[in-house]
Amino acid sequence: MTILRLRGFEIHKSYLTLSAQRGLLDAVRGVVKQVPFFRPVMPSGQQMSVRMTSAGDYGWLSDTQGYRYAPTHPNGTPWPAIPPEVLTIWNDLTGLERQPESCLINYYASDAKMGLHQDKNETDFRWPVVSISLGDEGM
Structure with a gap:
C-alpha cells in the first residue's frame, strides 16, 4: 500500500484489495436498496448532477431550504446503519x-460533475473525513 501525504491529506492507494472493494460495493448496494439514490437540489433551485444517499444517524441533504444533516431520507425512511x-x-x-454519525454515498455517473466548493456544514472540524473511491481513479 502506498500512502501519499499532501497538505493535510493522506491518500492510501491500494488500501483495499479487489475482494474488499467488491465486499464494500455489496454493502453499499444494500444501503441503496433501503434508501435509494436521489439527486439533491442546491439552494438556488438547480439540481445537482451527482446522485446520493446516506447511512448512519444522519444523512446530508440539500434543497431550496439549504444544506443540512437530517435523520431521514427525503422519502421519510430513516437512514440504515453504516x-x-x-x-x-x-x-x-x-x-x-x-464512530462516525454519517456516511454519505455519492454516485458520479460519467456526466456528473463536482464544482468547486467547501464543506462548511460541520459543527466540529476536529474529526477527520474518510473518503473512499471505487471505480474510476480519484486522482
Whole structure:
C-alpha cells in the first residue's frame, strides 16, 4: 500500500484489495436498496448532477431550504446503519474510538460533475473525513 501525504491529506492507494472493494460495493448496494439514490437540489433551485444517499444517524441533504444533516431520507425512511465494512475502514485509518454519525454515498455517473466548493456544514472540524473511491481513479 502506498500512502501519499499532501497538505493535510493522506491518500492510501491500494488500501483495499479487489475482494474488499467488491465486499464494500455489496454493502453499499444494500444501503441503496433501503434508501435509494436521489439527486439533491442546491439552494438556488438547480439540481445537482451527482446522485446520493446516506447511512448512519444522519444523512446530508440539500434543497431550496439549504444544506443540512437530517435523520431521514427525503422519502421519510430513516437512514440504515453504516455498514461494518465502512466502519472497519474508519477504525483502521483513524484509530479513533469515536464512530462516525454519517456516511454519505455519492454516485458520479460519467456526466456528473463536482464544482468547486467547501464543506462548511460541520459543527466540529476536529474529526477527520474518510473518503473512499471505487471505480474510476480519484486522482
